[in-house]
Amino acid sequence: MLIFDFAEKFAKAPGPRTEKIGPNSGAKFREKFLEDWFKNNQAVEIDVSGTVMNFGPSFLSEAFGKMAKEYGKEKFYSIIHVKDEGKRNLKLKQLIDKHVDIALSK
């Protein structure tokens, strides 16, 4: 499984929904990383312990919610894993679950 250090490879401070609003957006993260991982069936463990800011709901919905909607719950969780350690990772895990459920109920 690929280990992805979010702060090192993407940003220390997750941004808003789109680049039009601000940098390091959910849309950019989806286009740059998530779409490739899903297309290549690459399982990933995301580690956000190096970030300095919480993820906002617009980022989560744009990045993870959209992927869950496109690929379904089973495939989503076969690809996306969050490191099971540290406050920021545990928070992200909880929020991703929430956004996946919301996206799939739409």
Added chain:
Amino acid sequence: MFGFNDNDLILFFTIFGSLIAFLALIYAIFYNFSNDKKKLKKERKEFLKKLSSSVKKIKFNDLNTIKEEKLDDFRDEINFCELFDDQEKNYMKFSEKIDDDFYLLANEFCEQNFKVLKNNLLSTIRSFKY
């Protein structure tokens, strides 16, 4: 005179008593439901007030690090609010919008635009239907 015997009276009072107990139960359920609803409405109102207060606290002259901290706290508040379960989608849409609006506010460098964004954000929070 009316032809009632003791058994009829016992039956009558048993049925009457059961009916009173049933109505009391219905009332208690309704009363609790109504109180829970009022309590939830009050908590939601307080939560939105708190959000407005967080928006009011961000100042144009705050250092960037302070603005980032405020955005961070604001995201925590909206991410982990559990008062809108039954209207989750509605709340999610709202929370995503105010997240982006707060982000724009925290990163605005023109004082006049900052004021406009702040007022718009406060107005969005005020007009949220819950």
